[in-house]
Amino acid sequence: MNKALLLIVVLVGTVVTIGLFRILFKRGISFITGIFFVILSVLVVVMLRVNILANEVADRFLGLSLIILAGIVMAYIYDQVVGKTFREMTQKINSLSEGNLDITIEDKYKKLKSEAGEITRSLDDMVQSLTKSVELVQMVSRGELYFDIDQLNEKSQLDSALKEMVLKLREMSTNIKLAAEQVGVGSRELSTTAQTIAQGANEQASAAEEVASAMEEMQASNQQNTDNAIQTDQIARGVATDIQEVNTSIAETSTAMKDISEKIVLINEIAEKTDILAINAAIEAARAGESGKGFAVVAAEVRDLAEHSQKAAEEIESVTKVSMQKVEKSKDLLDKVYPEVIKTSTLVNEISAASKEQSNGIKEVNSGIQQLSAVVQQNSASSEQMAASSEELSSQSDQLNESISFFKVSEDDRAEYSEGEIEKQIMKLNDLLASKRKTKKKKTSSVKKINQPTARGATLDKGVDIKMDDEDFEQY
Missing domain, CATH: 1.20.58 (Methane Monooxygenase Hydroxylase; Chain G, domain 1)
Structure with missing residues (x-):
């Protein structure tokens, strides 16, 4: 019991x-x-x-x-x-x-009712969540950014970070696409403008060379005119000196002719007196008869000689008067010509001075044209270099656009990429980032240096360091 x-x-x-x-x-x-x-x-x-x-x-x-x-x-x-x-x-x-x-x-x-079942179900939920996040990350790695981010769990730090990364990538890819298109359009316009400027600069350089050649010819002609003016001035001065000497000679000749005229008057008087004496001698010879015949002959000869002398003196006097008139006229003409010759010499001297100043001005203009030609040629070279740089920039913008097209923010942009194509696009993006970094370093080292086209195909052994803050990340 x-x-x-x-x-x-x-x-x-x-x-x-x-x-x-x-x-x-x-x-x-x-x-x-x-x-x-x-x-x-x-x-x-x-x-x-x-x-x-x-x-x-x-x-x-x-x-x-x-x-x-x-x-x-x-x-x-x-x-x-x-x-x-x-x-x-x-x-x-x-x-x-x-x-x-x-x-x-x-x-x-998973059907267990104990804590083990709860742990199993939580582990399964975690695996499913991680698998879904990995699938979304794989879509991001393929550039597929068009999935619905609202399906992500905001309580999960991983999903929150993935959501923020997708939003950043969407915004960045959109901005880069727009910037690449704008850079491409601007670079093409810049290339066209640079080519136009280069063509205009070449035409200006050709025109400047023609003007410089014409100025050199003008300078040579002006120098010849200056030399001719100097020679003309020398000749005019010599002519003025000769005119003064001729004028002096004419004055002396006029004085001598006056003396001759006076002497001729005296000779004429002597001839008249000799004629009178010859007449008186003939009269006296006639009175003397036979003894005076020889003296009468002499008196007749003397009388003829006196008459001839008187006649010659009158002719010489007449010629002397005419000569004196011509000499006086010549003297008057020379008196009128001499100031004109002096004036001509002065004008020629002024022309020579003006020609020298003009020659100096032509030299300065020619020098300025040569400097202008050098500047135009430099501008032409710079324009050609700018055109080349803009073409390179356009090529890089196309490359950037091609690389950024890897990211698709909507299903309309979706394209099938193989793994090889994806790796190729990633390598292109890495090469472009490396090229931009090198260009940035060159600009920092020398602001005034003209950027040369960056090298393509640069490979990065270690890839791109993505450990950066949001501001640095947005720069790329």
């Missing part, structure tokens, strides 16, 4: 204890562990109070064996219910820690 009552009390206590565990632990791991310990405790109590065999030692040995067997059975059941689940989850977690998301969790583990 006592043993039966004891069994009933043990069973009731076991049921009450299991009920309390059920309320407290809600069929968790602690609930299962508690049940195992309660059952073991009940078995121990029962085996201590019940005698199955007649021998007490045999009863204790049998009870101990049953307890050990029950413990082994309960440990096996515990391992199958809890341990196997945790080992499976541990294996999945280790695989996940190595970056392998190809994990499949069996439904039997």
Whole structure:
């Protein structure tokens, strides 16, 4: 009777204890562990109070064996219910820690009502979330930015960072596309303008060379005019000196002619007196008769000579008067010519001075034209270089546009890219970034230096360092 009552009390206590565990632990791991310990405790109590065999030692040995067997059975059941689940989850977690998301969790583990089931379901949700995020990251790596970012979990730091990165990439790719198009249009316009400027500069250089050649010819002609003016001035001065000498000679001639005229008057008077004396001698010879015939002949000859002398003196006097008139006229003409010659000499001297000044001005103009020609040629070279640089800039903008077209912000921009094409686009973008960095360094080292076309095809062994803040990232 006592043993039966004891069994009933043990069973009731076991049921009450299991009920309390059920309320407290809600069929968790602690609930299962508690049940195992309660059952073991009940078995121990029962085996201590019940005698199955007649021998007490045999009863204790049998009870101990049953307890050990029950413990082994309960440990096996515990391992199958809890341990196997945790080992499976541990294996999945280790695989996940190595970056392998190809994990499949069996439904039997996810349907468990215990903490192991909750852990399994949470691990499965985490794997699904990571897999979805990785798929989105892979889409970003292929340049596919058109997926709906609202499906991302804002509570997840990874999804928040991915969402912010996608928004940044969309904005950056759109801005770069617009900037590349604007740069392309501007560079093409700049190239056209530079070519027009270069063509105009070449025409200006040709015109400047023609003007310089004409100015050199003008300078040579002006120099010849200057030399001729100097020679003319010298000749005019010589003529003026000769005129003065001739004028002096004419004055002396006029004086001499006056003296001759006076002498002729005297000779004429002498001839008249000689004629009168000859007449008187002829009269006296006639009175003398035969003795005066010879004297009469002489007197007649003297009279003829006197008449001839008088006649010659009159002719000389007449010629002298005419000559004096011509000399006076010549003197008057020379008096009029001399001031004109002096004036001509002065004008020629002024022309020579003006020619010299003009020659100096032509030299200065020629020098300025040569400098202008040099500047025009330099501008032409700069324009050609600017045209080449703008063409290179246009090429780089096309390359940038081609590279940035890898990112597609809408499904209309979607294109199929193979892995090789994706790597090719990434290499192009890296090359372009490297080229921009080199160009930036050159501009920093020398502001006034003209940028040469950047080299294409530069490879970066270590890729692009993306450890940068938002401002640096937006620059690219």
